[in-house]
Amino acid sequence: MMETSFRPIAILVELVLLMGIIYSLFAGGKLLLFDLGLDPKYSPFMKWVLRIMGLLALIFFVAHLITFYPRISPLSRF
């Protein structure tokens, strides 16, 4: 019972972590491209591309976690 009520919270925490990682990778990639000489005029375009990709990743993660996220508390096994 405990694990059933805990699962949505765990999924939410997981989602925050995953989106944090996605943010880090995308923002890092974007800053790197500009550091390497990409014209800053592409910044708004890049921002939108990354936002859309981030949104798609979010949808995927929500679906994936709801479907596959574990359900058993290790405590209940002993």
Next chain:
Amino acid sequence: MDFENQLFWTRQEIYITNIFLPIVIGFLVFCMGLLALFILSFSRQHYRLWRLGKKENRFDQVGKRLRTVLAVTFANSGIGKEVYPGAMHFLIFWGTLLIFLGKIIRVFSFPVGLTNPPQILFLYASFLSEFGGVLTIIGVGLAVIRRYIVKPSRLDNKPERTLIFVWGFLLLITGYFIKGYRMAAVGVPIPSDWFLWAPVSYLVSKFILILTSDPLNELLIWHRALLHAIPASLLLAYFVVSHSPLQHLFLSPINIFFRSLKPKSVLPPLPDLEEAETFGVKEISEFTWKQLLDLEACTACGRCQDVCPAYLSQKPLSPKKMTQNLKEHLWREGPVLLSTLPEKRDPPPIIGTTVSEDELWACTACMACEEVCPVSIEQIVRNMDLRRYLVLMETKFPSGLRLVFKNLMNSQNPWGMGRGLRAEWAKPLGAGILSKGAERGILFWVGCAGSFDNRNMDVAISLVSILKSTGVPSWILGTEEGCCGDPARRTGNEYLFQTLAQANIEVLHKYGVKQIFTMCPHCFHTLKNEYPQFGGEFQVFHYTQLLADLLSKGTLKLTKPINKVITYHDSCYLGRGNQIYSAPRRILDAIPGLKRVEMERHGNRSFCCGAGGGRMWMEENIGTRINHIRTLQAIETKAALVATACPYCLTMLEDGIKEKGQQETLSAFDLSELVEQSIEPSVKESG
């Protein structure tokens, strides 16, 4: 070890073999590629840019340089001067170091059989990583509070800084998650003593959910491990290739290694003054390689801005912004220069595009920025190089300097007083002081202020009177003394400075001078630290050193009490320039009845009077007057007297007191005047 514990560690080892070993091997291979990328990136992004600059030798005293780098890197000695950011940096630095140390030991524990059953080294390594992670999280937490909640004005939160905090924090959390999952998914109870060696992961393991079968759980741990390893590898790649602030990890130690070992604000001479076609710095490649390295090493911590008298008095100069803007300029123009043939290069000038003239002339050369810089960036020489270009090549300088240059050229003093009048102040003191020659004792270098400025003539007379009372023989050059050249040098007129310096050195050599004491810290700094560049090697003292020495020997006795509260204003060129902080205070403390209190900014944090860097001779039309700020700081101490040991500071403080209408509550004195007041008249007469 009981059966369950044995099973736990065996299962841990299976996870390590099946999951972590391939990841670690992949990571090590990746690191080798990363090392190659780092070398390439370092060469292309940094080394090539530094090589654009002029040559400068910074490879002397390698041992001393290394020792400082180690002290600053591992003890965070420069950063620790401010408690909050110091503690924050210390926690992040040592926390991260412990994480890596623990991880490396754990990785190498596996092939040598220290993991099953776990040996003490492996257990300690686990604890080190866990503890390091906690330290780092606390440090990052402090940094986030400071940057995003407290928001000190000196910090700007650019996206790359936010990114590092988020990225780093996620790596720490996912690191704990991996271990937590590894413990939870094993299928047997976790050994109770494991809590001591991995407390955070142990707690995490109690709150996570697992799957129904071992193969699925193994897949789950694969997920967790990759969620940690991939972002960690990419963060390393980002660190290596980008211009991220994380690059301070190697740029700061390199800059500290190559720091100047000379006293601060010692300007290098311009070589071949007669032959050279250009002087000073017009465009970025005219800086030295070390000055270009300085730009890249700036971490934008803003400590310099916080102490800069120009910034704090609303002038257009922020040392941090100037350095950051020059860094952007280097990153923008450097690659263009490198990709153009030398004869076709036409780089934009710095002044007018990246640094404004007002910004440049606002600098008082007080060295406060250099004193607090944790990575030893040298701002003063850079500013003076830019001034040299403006003055010598463009003949552009604030209007007040025109007359000063003319007076220095014609009369060897900034006021344009007749040279024949230079010793008038000393005539009533008797012939002894005017008799010339090294055999007469120590030379008293009076300076222009002591020779021509009425208020400072009193100081010179006090000094002679004190020395007479002690029986220490001294003499002056009289009309043969010329301006030391400091006003010309700090305002960029190197040609005029060298002319004045060479003339003075010639006179000093003519009389066989060995020892000199000066009244003015600017003369002291110039004679002591800059005249040797032109063959003028003398033993130079400031009078406070001389008096402190006479006091300690008992030659000078101060008996007449002055029952007042006093505060001492440290002159920049005595203090930060030459580390003379205690001698003036020892003298004040020797005067009976005098109670010394300190201003909030004193010692190496002292606030400039506003006259340095040639500002004495320029109008101050923008913002608050710097001497007013300093006067208010002196008033805050509730002292009745403010003492200094510099003619510029004395003038600025007296003006500040008058302009603030505080003559009734506060009086400014030179330290020597107070010493003279404290000598019994009978002793003075006998001297």
